[in-house]
Amino acid sequence: MYEKKISENLDCGVNVANKIVGGKWRACIIDAISRGIRRPSGLQREIPEAPSRVIQMHLRELEALQVIRKEASGGFPLKAEYFLTAFGASVLPLIAVMDQWGNQHKEFVKEMAAAMMETTES
Amino acid sequence: MYEKKISENLDCGVNVANKIVGGKWRACIIDAISRGIRRPSGLQREIPEAPSRVIQMHLRELEALQVIRKEASGGFPLKAEYFLTAFGASVLPLIAVMDQWGNQHKEFVKEMAAAMMETTES
Protein backbone atom coordinates (compact mmCIF):
# COMPACT_ATOMS: atom_id res chain seq x y z
CA MET A 1 0.00 0.00 0.00
CA TYR A 2 2.77 2.34 0.96
CA GLU A 3 6.47 1.78 0.97
CA LYS A 4 7.66 0.68 4.32
CA LYS A 5 10.79 2.34 5.54
CA ILE A 6 10.86 0.88 9.01
CA SER A 7 11.71 -2.76 9.47
CA GLU A 8 8.87 -5.06 10.36
CA ASN A 9 10.55 -7.93 12.13
CA LEU A 10 8.54 -10.68 10.49
CA ASP A 11 10.35 -13.24 12.62
CA CYS A 12 7.95 -12.48 15.41
CA GLY A 13 4.74 -14.38 14.89
CA VAL A 14 2.58 -11.69 16.40
CA ASN A 15 3.90 -9.16 13.93
CA VAL A 16 3.12 -11.49 11.06
CA ALA A 17 -0.42 -11.84 12.32
CA ASN A 18 -0.72 -8.09 12.73
CA LYS A 19 0.47 -7.58 9.20
CA ILE A 20 -2.47 -9.57 7.90
CA VAL A 21 -5.17 -8.78 10.40
CA GLY A 22 -4.05 -5.47 11.86
CA GLY A 23 -5.52 -2.24 10.71
CA LYS A 24 -8.90 -0.77 11.12
CA TRP A 25 -10.76 -2.61 8.37
CA ARG A 26 -8.67 -5.62 7.44
CA ALA A 27 -10.49 -8.14 9.57
CA CYS A 28 -13.87 -6.71 8.56
CA ILE A 29 -13.06 -7.11 4.90
CA ILE A 30 -11.72 -10.62 5.24
CA ASP A 31 -14.68 -11.61 7.33
CA ALA A 32 -17.17 -10.15 4.87
CA ILE A 33 -15.57 -11.96 1.96
CA SER A 34 -15.67 -15.18 3.92
CA ARG A 35 -19.39 -14.61 4.42
CA GLY A 36 -19.87 -14.53 0.67
CA ILE A 37 -19.73 -10.82 -0.02
CA ARG A 38 -17.39 -11.05 -2.94
CA ARG A 39 -17.77 -7.87 -4.91
CA PRO A 40 -16.30 -4.46 -4.12
CA SER A 41 -19.67 -2.73 -4.31
CA GLY A 42 -21.11 -5.24 -1.88
CA LEU A 43 -18.24 -4.77 0.51
CA GLN A 44 -18.75 -1.05 0.43
CA ARG A 45 -22.38 -1.48 1.27
CA GLU A 46 -21.50 -3.95 4.01
CA ILE A 47 -19.00 -1.61 5.65
CA PRO A 48 -20.34 1.86 4.89
CA GLU A 49 -18.23 3.51 7.58
CA ALA A 50 -15.08 2.61 5.68
CA PRO A 51 -14.17 4.90 2.81
CA SER A 52 -14.39 3.01 -0.43
CA ARG A 53 -10.89 4.13 -1.29
CA VAL A 54 -9.58 2.37 1.77
CA ILE A 55 -11.41 -0.81 0.93
CA GLN A 56 -9.92 -0.75 -2.53
CA MET A 57 -6.44 -0.31 -1.17
CA HIS A 58 -6.85 -3.13 1.29
CA LEU A 59 -8.15 -5.38 -1.46
CA ARG A 60 -5.03 -4.64 -3.49
CA GLU A 61 -2.79 -5.37 -0.58
CA LEU A 62 -4.59 -8.51 0.53
CA GLU A 63 -4.41 -9.70 -3.04
CA ALA A 64 -0.67 -9.06 -3.15
CA LEU A 65 -0.29 -10.97 0.10
CA GLN A 66 -2.34 -13.76 -1.46
CA VAL A 67 -4.93 -13.65 1.25
CA ILE A 68 -7.56 -13.15 -1.42
CA ARG A 69 -7.73 -13.89 -5.11
CA LYS A 70 -9.44 -11.79 -7.72
CA GLU A 71 -11.60 -12.99 -10.56
CA ALA A 72 -12.71 -10.40 -13.03
CA SER A 73 -14.74 -11.02 -16.11
CA GLY A 74 -12.91 -9.03 -18.72
CA GLY A 75 -16.05 -7.80 -20.40
CA PHE A 76 -19.09 -5.95 -19.19
CA PRO A 77 -21.08 -5.51 -17.08
CA LEU A 78 -18.04 -4.79 -14.96
CA LYS A 79 -17.76 -7.51 -12.43
CA ALA A 80 -14.99 -8.32 -10.03
CA GLU A 81 -15.10 -10.97 -7.37
CA TYR A 82 -12.76 -11.74 -4.57
CA PHE A 83 -12.32 -15.11 -2.95
CA LEU A 84 -10.29 -16.22 0.01
CA THR A 85 -7.30 -18.33 -0.86
CA ALA A 86 -6.42 -21.34 1.24
CA PHE A 87 -4.03 -19.10 3.10
CA GLY A 88 -6.79 -16.56 3.57
CA ALA A 89 -9.08 -19.23 4.96
CA SER A 90 -6.43 -20.10 7.51
CA VAL A 91 -6.80 -16.62 8.97
CA LEU A 92 -10.45 -17.10 9.81
CA PRO A 93 -9.92 -19.06 13.01
CA LEU A 94 -7.51 -16.41 14.18
CA ILE A 95 -10.02 -13.68 13.48
CA ALA A 96 -12.62 -15.72 15.30
CA VAL A 97 -10.44 -15.99 18.38
CA MET A 98 -9.65 -12.29 18.35
CA ASP A 99 -13.29 -11.41 17.88
CA GLN A 100 -14.35 -13.71 20.66
CA TRP A 101 -11.80 -12.35 23.09
CA GLY A 102 -12.65 -8.79 22.13
CA ASN A 103 -16.34 -9.29 22.55
CA GLN A 104 -15.82 -10.85 25.95
CA HIS A 105 -13.86 -7.86 27.16
CA LYS A 106 -15.22 -4.96 25.20
CA GLU A 107 -17.26 -3.49 28.01
CA PHE A 108 -14.23 -3.44 30.24
CA VAL A 109 -12.06 -1.92 27.56
CA LYS A 110 -14.70 0.69 26.81
CA GLU A 111 -14.73 1.71 30.44
CA MET A 112 -10.98 1.99 30.58
CA ALA A 113 -10.89 3.93 27.33
CA ALA A 114 -13.53 6.29 28.68
CA ALA A 115 -11.59 6.77 31.90
CA MET A 116 -8.51 7.62 29.87
CA MET A 117 -10.42 10.27 27.97
CA GLU A 118 -11.56 11.92 31.16
CA THR A 119 -8.07 12.34 32.53
CA THR A 120 -6.68 13.44 29.19
CA GLU A 121 -9.55 15.63 28.13
CA SER A 122 -8.76 18.90 26.49
CA MET B 1 -1.17 8.27 24.72
CA TYR B 2 -2.53 10.55 22.08
CA GLU B 3 -5.95 11.99 21.71
CA LYS B 4 -7.99 10.03 19.30
CA LYS B 5 -9.99 12.04 16.85
CA ILE B 6 -11.27 9.19 14.75
CA SER B 7 -13.81 6.81 16.19
CA GLU B 8 -12.62 3.35 17.11
CA ASN B 9 -15.74 1.25 16.91
CA LEU B 10 -15.12 -0.78 20.03
CA ASP B 11 -18.26 -2.77 19.34
CA CYS B 12 -16.25 -4.90 16.99
CA GLY B 13 -14.38 -7.54 18.91
CA VAL B 14 -11.43 -7.54 16.56
CA ASN B 15 -10.93 -3.83 17.08
CA VAL B 16 -10.98 -4.31 20.82
CA ALA B 17 -8.32 -6.97 20.51
CA ASN B 18 -6.26 -4.75 18.24
CA LYS B 19 -6.49 -1.94 20.73
CA ILE B 20 -4.76 -4.08 23.33
CA VAL B 21 -2.44 -6.20 21.24
CA GLY B 22 -2.02 -4.15 18.09
CA GLY B 23 1.01 -2.03 17.53
CA LYS B 24 4.55 -2.93 16.92
CA TRP B 25 5.68 -3.63 20.47
CA ARG B 26 2.57 -4.17 22.55
CA ALA B 27 2.53 -7.93 22.39
CA CYS B 28 6.29 -8.11 22.98
CA ILE B 29 5.99 -6.03 26.11
CA ILE B 30 3.06 -7.97 27.50
CA ASP B 31 4.78 -11.22 26.74
CA ALA B 32 8.02 -10.15 28.37
CA ILE B 33 6.22 -9.07 31.52
CA SER B 34 4.42 -12.38 31.62
CA ARG B 35 7.81 -14.09 31.46
CA GLY B 36 8.86 -12.28 34.62
CA ILE B 37 10.66 -9.30 33.19
CA ARG B 38 9.01 -6.75 35.38
CA ARG B 39 11.20 -3.69 35.38
CA PRO B 40 11.50 -1.03 32.71
CA SER B 41 15.25 -1.41 32.44
CA GLY B 42 14.86 -5.13 31.96
CA LEU B 43 12.26 -4.64 29.30
CA GLN B 44 14.55 -2.28 27.46
CA ARG B 45 17.32 -4.82 27.55
CA GLU B 46 14.92 -7.54 26.44
CA ILE B 47 13.66 -5.56 23.45
CA PRO B 48 16.63 -3.42 22.46
CA GLU B 49 15.18 -2.65 18.99
CA ALA B 50 12.34 -0.75 20.60
CA PRO B 51 13.14 2.81 21.63
CA SER B 52 12.91 3.11 25.38
CA ARG B 53 10.63 6.09 24.97
CA VAL B 54 8.15 3.92 23.13
CA ILE B 55 8.28 1.25 25.79
CA GLN B 56 7.60 3.84 28.45
CA MET B 57 4.60 5.15 26.58
CA HIS B 58 3.18 1.71 26.07
CA LEU B 59 3.64 0.96 29.76
CA ARG B 60 1.64 4.09 30.59
CA GLU B 61 -1.10 3.14 28.22
CA LEU B 62 -1.26 -0.51 29.22
CA GLU B 63 -1.44 0.66 32.79
CA ALA B 64 -4.30 2.99 32.00
CA LEU B 65 -6.10 0.15 30.25
CA GLN B 66 -5.45 -1.96 33.33
CA VAL B 67 -3.61 -4.60 31.41
CA ILE B 68 -0.68 -4.14 33.76
CA ARG B 69 -0.30 -2.79 37.25
CA LYS B 70 2.60 -0.82 38.58
CA GLU B 71 4.31 -1.23 41.90
CA ALA B 72 6.91 1.30 42.78
CA SER B 73 8.83 1.44 45.98
CA GLY B 74 8.64 5.08 46.91
CA GLY B 75 12.21 5.27 48.10
CA PHE B 76 15.50 4.47 46.52
CA PRO B 77 17.13 2.71 44.80
CA LEU B 78 14.54 3.56 42.20
CA LYS B 79 12.57 0.50 41.49
CA ALA B 80 9.41 0.05 39.50
CA GLU B 81 7.79 -3.24 38.71
CA TYR B 82 4.95 -4.07 36.41
CA PHE B 83 2.67 -7.04 36.79
CA LEU B 84 -0.08 -8.36 34.61
CA THR B 85 -3.54 -7.88 36.01
CA ALA B 86 -6.10 -10.64 35.72
CA PHE B 87 -7.34 -8.89 32.62
CA GLY B 88 -3.81 -8.74 31.28
CA ALA B 89 -3.38 -12.45 31.89
CA SER B 90 -6.48 -13.10 29.83
CA VAL B 91 -4.67 -11.66 26.81
CA LEU B 92 -1.91 -14.23 26.93
CA PRO B 93 -3.83 -17.03 25.22
CA LEU B 94 -4.78 -14.61 22.47
CA ILE B 95 -1.18 -13.59 22.00
CA ALA B 96 -0.23 -17.26 21.97
CA VAL B 97 -2.72 -17.99 19.20
CA MET B 98 -1.56 -15.03 17.15
CA ASP B 99 2.05 -15.97 17.63
CA GLN B 100 1.41 -19.56 16.69
CA TRP B 101 -0.48 -18.64 13.55
CA GLY B 102 2.15 -16.10 12.60
CA ASN B 103 5.01 -18.50 13.09
CA GLN B 104 3.28 -21.12 11.00
CA HIS B 105 2.90 -18.72 8.10
CA LYS B 106 5.77 -16.34 8.42
CA GLU B 107 7.82 -17.82 5.61
CA PHE B 108 4.91 -17.46 3.24
CA VAL B 109 4.21 -13.92 4.35
CA LYS B 110 7.86 -13.03 4.01
CA GLU B 111 7.85 -14.25 0.43
CA MET B 112 4.74 -12.28 -0.40
CA ALA B 113 6.11 -9.18 1.26
CA ALA B 114 9.33 -9.56 -0.69
CA ALA B 115 7.41 -9.96 -3.94
CA MET B 116 5.50 -6.78 -3.17
CA MET B 117 8.72 -4.88 -2.69
CA GLU B 118 10.04 -5.98 -6.06
CA THR B 119 7.05 -4.70 -7.96
CA THR B 120 6.92 -1.50 -5.96
CA GLU B 121 10.62 -0.85 -5.83
CA SER B 122 11.83 2.69 -6.24
Add this chain to the structure above:
DNA sequence: TTCGGTAGGGATAAAAAGTTCCCTATACCG
Protein backbone atom coordinates in the same frame (compact mmCIF):
# COMPACT_ATOMS: atom_id res chain seq x y z
C1' DT C 1 32.94 15.02 42.33
C1' DT C 2 32.03 12.50 38.41
C1' DC C 3 30.08 8.45 36.48
C1' DG C 4 26.71 4.80 35.96
C1' DG C 5 22.25 2.87 36.68
C1' DT C 6 17.37 3.64 37.24
C1' DA C 7 12.65 5.77 36.09
C1' DG C 8 10.47 9.08 33.41
C1' DG C 9 9.06 12.78 30.23
C1' DG C 10 9.09 17.11 26.67
C1' DA C 11 9.64 18.39 22.01
C1' DT C 12 9.88 17.28 17.50
C1' DA C 13 10.48 14.56 13.32
C1' DA C 14 9.34 10.87 10.40
C1' DA C 15 6.66 7.21 8.91
C1' DA C 16 2.37 4.72 8.40
C1' DA C 17 -2.50 4.51 8.13
C1' DG C 18 -6.67 6.39 7.13
C1' DT C 19 -9.74 10.04 4.86
C1' DT C 20 -11.59 13.09 1.40
C1' DC C 21 -12.26 14.83 -3.12
C1' DC C 22 -12.51 14.01 -7.65
C1' DC C 23 -11.31 11.71 -11.79
C1' DT C 24 -11.34 7.79 -15.67
C1' DA C 25 -14.00 4.34 -18.26
C1' DT C 26 -17.87 1.29 -19.67
C1' DA C 27 -22.62 -0.33 -20.15
C1' DC C 28 -27.44 -0.25 -19.34
C1' DC C 29 -31.89 2.02 -18.62
C1' DG C 30 -35.01 5.69 -19.38
Add this chain to the structure above:
DNA sequence: CGGTATAGGGAACTTTTTATCCCTACCGAA
Protein backbone atom coordinates in the same frame (compact mmCIF):
# COMPACT_ATOMS: atom_id res chain seq x y z
C1' DC D 1 -28.96 12.35 -24.47
C1' DG D 2 -28.55 12.18 -19.08
C1' DG D 3 -28.51 9.38 -15.00
C1' DT D 4 -26.97 5.29 -12.56
C1' DA D 5 -24.07 1.51 -11.44
C1' DT D 6 -19.79 -0.78 -11.87
C1' DA D 7 -14.36 -1.04 -10.78
C1' DG D 8 -10.51 1.58 -9.96
C1' DG D 9 -7.00 5.14 -9.01
C1' DG D 10 -4.39 10.06 -8.46
C1' DA D 11 -3.43 13.70 -5.35
C1' DA D 12 -3.52 15.89 -1.17
C1' DC D 13 -4.66 15.88 3.38
C1' DT D 14 -5.30 14.57 8.54
C1' DT D 15 -4.67 11.48 12.25
C1' DT D 16 -2.10 8.00 14.60
C1' DT D 17 2.03 5.63 15.65
C1' DT D 18 6.81 5.15 16.07
C1' DA D 19 11.43 7.10 16.41
C1' DT D 20 15.08 10.39 17.81
C1' DC D 21 17.17 13.60 20.79
C1' DC D 22 17.88 15.33 25.00
C1' DC D 23 16.48 16.53 29.51
C1' DT D 24 15.27 15.96 34.95
C1' DA D 25 16.04 13.59 39.28
C1' DC D 26 18.00 10.34 42.59
C1' DC D 27 21.25 7.15 44.75
C1' DG D 28 25.59 4.69 45.22
C1' DA D 29 30.19 3.58 43.91
C1' DA D 30 34.67 4.90 42.31
